[in-house]
Amino acid sequence: MKAVIQRVTKASVTIEGEKVANIESGLLILLGIVNEDEHGDIVWLSNKIVNLRIFSDDNDVMNHSLKDTCGDVIVVSQFTLQASTKKGNRPSYIKAARPDVAIPLYEAFVKQIEQDLGKTVQTGQFGADMKVELLNDGPVTIIIDTKNKE
Structure with missing residues (x-):
């Protein structure tokens, strides 16, 4: 499982002209899932995401977590995070989990974030053509791959 975490001052997801998710200060999480997840x-x-100390304290030092700030979250599924670009110029997505595997894991991840954070998490729509807008704060962008835990 690979996540791109972006600290934002605002973010939204629009599908077919309709805004389906909209937050102010918090995190936009792009999530890519593989079969082995x-x-x-x-x-x-x-746990890693909600406790990452990437929000500024009163001294402008990144010392607060999402939990500390009560920030909002949008989670967007993004199979392209699992792209392999080793050969040629066309990315291969063979590592990305198929929907029958990915959807339950994606939904479970959203529920886990909600449980760890104690609040509702907004989402995009799995498999939809989404337009994601964000204002990256900092910019702060962190990539976490569960295959590199140690």
């Missing part, structure tokens, strides 16, 4: 990856990744 399992429940343990979900728990570890969610």
Whole structure:
């Protein structure tokens, strides 16, 4: 499971002209899932994300977590995070989990974030053509891969 975490001052997801998710200060999380991902990856990744100290304190030092700031979250599925670009110029997405595997894991991840954060998380729509807008704050962008835990 791979996540791109972006600290934002605002973010939204629009599908076919309709805004389906909209937040102010918080995180936009792009999530890519592979077949080998399992429940343990979900728990570890969610805990890591909600406790990352990437929000500024009163001294402008990144010392607060999402939990500390009560920030909002949007989670967007993005199979292209699992692209392989080793050969040629056309990315291969063979590592990305098919929907029958990815959807339950994606939904479980959203529920885990909600549980760890204690609030509702907004989402895009799995498999939809989404327009994602954000204002990256900092910019702060962090990539976490559960296959590189150690």
